[in-house]
Each structure stands twice: as C-alpha cells, then as structure tokens.
Amino acid sequence: MSFILRWLRGSAKKPVGLRPHRDVEIAGDYDTVYGRVLEAIEVEIGANISFDDRRDGTIEAAFGLVNNERIRCTVYRIDDARTGVRIEAMYPAGVEIPQYSRAVDALAEGLSRPI
Numbered sequence: 001m002s003f004i005l006r007w008l009r010g011s012a013k014k015p016v017g018l019r020p021h022r023d024v025e026i027a028g029d030y031d032t033v034y035g036r037v038l039e040a041i042e043v044e045i046g047a048n049i050s051f052d053d054r055r056d057g058t059i060e061a062a063f064g065l066v067n068n069e070r071i072r073c074t075v076y077r078i079d080d081a082r083t084g085v086r087i088e089a090m091y092p093a094g095v096e097i098p099q100y101s102r103a104v105d106a107l108a109e110g111l112s113r114p115i
Contacts, residue, residue: 019088019089019090019091019097020088020089020097020098020099020100020101020104021086021087021088021089021104022086022087022104022105022107022108023084023085023086023087024084024085024086024087024108024111024112025078025082025083025084025085026082026083026084026085026111026112027081027082028081028082028083029080029081029083030057030075030077030083031054032083033075033083033085034054034057034059034075034083036111036115037059037073037075037085037111038052038059040107040110040111041059041061041071041073041107043110044106044107044109044110044111045061045071045103045106045107045110046063047061047062047063047071047103048061048062048063048064049061050062050070057074057075057076058072058073058074058075059072059073059074059075060072060073060090061073063103067092067095069089069090069091069101069103070089070090070091071087071088071089071090071103071104071107072087072088072090073085073086073087073088073107074086074088085111087104087107087108087111088104089101089103089104
C-alpha cells in the first residue's frame with residue numbers, strides 16, 4: 001500500500017505554477033490591435049508566426065528551434081476603443097517552466113509603447 005501512497009503524492013521537488021504571461025491593454029479597435037500584435041511578434045521578438053486565427057483572436061509564434069519556447073497571444077475586445085492582449089510562453093512537456101520569459105516581457109513592452 002505504501003507504494004500507492006508514494007505514487008499518489010508525486011514528486012514534491014517540482015513546483016506547480018502558471019506559465020509566464022502578461023496582460024496588456026491597448027487603446028485601439030480589435031482589428032488594428034490584432035495587426036499590431038502580428039507585426040510586433042516579428043519585429044520585437046523575431047519569432048515566426050505559426051498559427052493565426054483573427055476570428056478567434058489566437059496567434060501562436062515560434063523561434064524556429066525544436067523544443068524551444070513558443071508564444072501564444074490571445075487578442076480580445078474590451079470595448080470599441082480598447083483591446084486586451086494576453087501573452088503566454090509555452091514550453092514542451094517535461095521542460096522545467098521558468099518564472100519569467102524574456103520574450104513575453106519584450107513583446108508586452110513593445111505593445112505598451114505608444115504608436
């Protein structure tokens with residue numbers, strides 16, 4: 001029975017937490033901000049867009065390396081004049097998740113700058 005209890009408890013060495021992420025609120029309508037996010041992904045962090053669904057508001061980008069960090073942006077309407085963007089770092093299974101992502105921070109700072 002003790003082996004079942006050890007298995008159920010799992011490893012206490014690995015902390016459980018959220019992926020590195022940032023939320024940014026941008027003045028502008030949805031379509032304008034969506035285009036700005038697409039441009040910022042390429043200009044600010046040098047990533048290649050691998051998935052782009054304007055209707056759903058989802059953009060995924062990768063850096064071209066196998067098993068490397070990827071970025072997911074979710075663009076959503078707040079009202080007619082403001083749009084929100086959630087930027088998340090995604091990592092392959094089994095990789096230790098860092099507390100911060102330089103790519104997430106750089107993209108959030110780039111989007112926060114006035115046009």
